[in-house]
Amino acid sequence: MKVDQKIQDLIRDRNTQVPTLPVIVEKILSMAKEENTSARILAELISKDPAIANKILRLSNSAYYGMMKEIDSIPRAITIIGFNEVVSLTIGMSVISTFSNKDAGKNFNMKGLWIHSLGCGFASRNIAKKLGILQSEQIFISGLLHDMGKIVFAIYFPDEYAAAVSHAKENEIDLYRAESLILGINHATLTGMLMEQWNFPEMIHVPARDHHSVEDSPSKYQRLALVVAFSDYLSQRAEFGDNWTTKAPAITRIREELGISRDEADEMVKSLKEQRDEIEAFFEVMK
Known part of the structure; x- marks a missing residue:
């Protein structure tokens, strides 16, 4: 062959x-197709995955965004950074995490x-x-x-x-x-x-x-x-x-x-x- x-x-x-797509990404891609998608639904979805939620908060408070006040919740991160950007960050970090754990050789x-x-x-x-x-x-x-x-x-x-x-x-x-x-x-x-x-x-x-x-x-x-x-x-x-x-x-x-x-x-x-x-x-x- x-x-x-x-x-x-x-x-x-x-x-x-x-690797298969992480469940949270499948749900977010599906959610994005719905007309009645809301920030509340996205926040609830992310909050069900503590590891992803923690990373979103760490990124939100990183030097890249330069926030003067600490972002301490997923709803606030969505409000400050933006719905679409939180979606793209969640998808990106999920895929990176999936592949970064694989052995690609020295x-x-x-x-x-x-x-x-x-x-x-x-x-x-x-x-x-x-x-x-x-x-x-x-x-x-x-x-x-x-x-x-x-x-x-x-x-x-x-x-x-x-x-x-x-x-x-x-x-x-x-x-x-x-x-x-x-x-x-x-x-x-x-x-x-x-x-x-x-x-x-x-x-x-x-x-x-x-x-x-x-x-x-x-x-x-x-x-x-x-x-x-x-x-x-x-x-x-x-x-x-x-x-x-x-x-x-x-x-x-x-x-x-x-x-x-x-x-x-x-x-x-x-x-x-x-x-x-x-x-x-x-x-x-x-x-």
């Missing part, structure tokens, strides 16, 4: 050890990947707000989870993934191209498969899936995929984690399509670098 078929079977077979930098992914998530949110895209929290999740496929490769196909990494370095090509050559599928496509299996809405999993193939993304999600692709690049430039820089011509085209100037891009990188300590502290709470 070809490696890519083994990977697809691994994701689709619910009896395998590929040669895989799990922390580096998540620091890079957090950088991508925060950049995605900021760009979305700058461009007037209403789904800023959904795109935060897309950016945060865009590289999950790399973790699945490292855990379940370590030899093939190591070969792909070596091939990318030796031939100076993008890692996702080397993955396609050696594994028959790249990490972005695999991420999309996993998120679809977990019943994430298209608005979240399609931009994550298409961040290396924005030209093929459906028109209604293409701008969101462009945001994730450019944010991925910004996080690389800010030196968050171990990554390969996307070739400049493609990035220049993406930047121009988003209407972002070179100076604005440089300022975004500078801002990310200045937030590095806060983002690393963020990860330590979220994992």
Whole structure:
């Protein structure tokens, strides 16, 4: 059986050890589809999971948010930080915690990947707000989870993934191209498969899936995929984690399509670098 078929079977077979979505995330995704969802319902749901509730409060009181007064309850966190942001934080920390407990081998930098992914998530949110895209929290999740496929490769196909990494370095090509050559599928496509299996809405999993193939993304999600692709690049430039820089011509085209100037891009990188300590502290709470 070809490696890519083994990977697809691994994701689709619910009896395998590929992590399933935490119950709280399933409930939140389901809740988000309901028209009568309220802050009270969200607070009650989070409060039923003491570990998640504690992390939400710790994040709410972290240096990143810079609150002058302590946030001491989930309802207050939702009021101060915002309903949608608490939802995205809960989903993000649940997925990070699920994967961070897995053994991906000594040669895989799990922390580096998540620091890079957090950088991508925060950049995605900021760009979305700058461009007037209403789904800023959904795109935060897309950016945060865009590289999950790399973790699945490292855990379940370590030899093939190591070969792909070596091939990318030796031939100076993008890692996702080397993955396609050696594994028959790249990490972005695999991420999309996993998120679809977990019943994430298209608005979240399609931009994550298409961040290396924005030209093929459906028109209604293409701008969101462009945001994730450019944010991925910004996080690389800010030196968050171990990554390969996307070739400049493609990035220049993406930047121009988003209407972002070179100076604005440089300022975004500078801002990310200045937030590095806060983002690393963020990860330590979220994992």
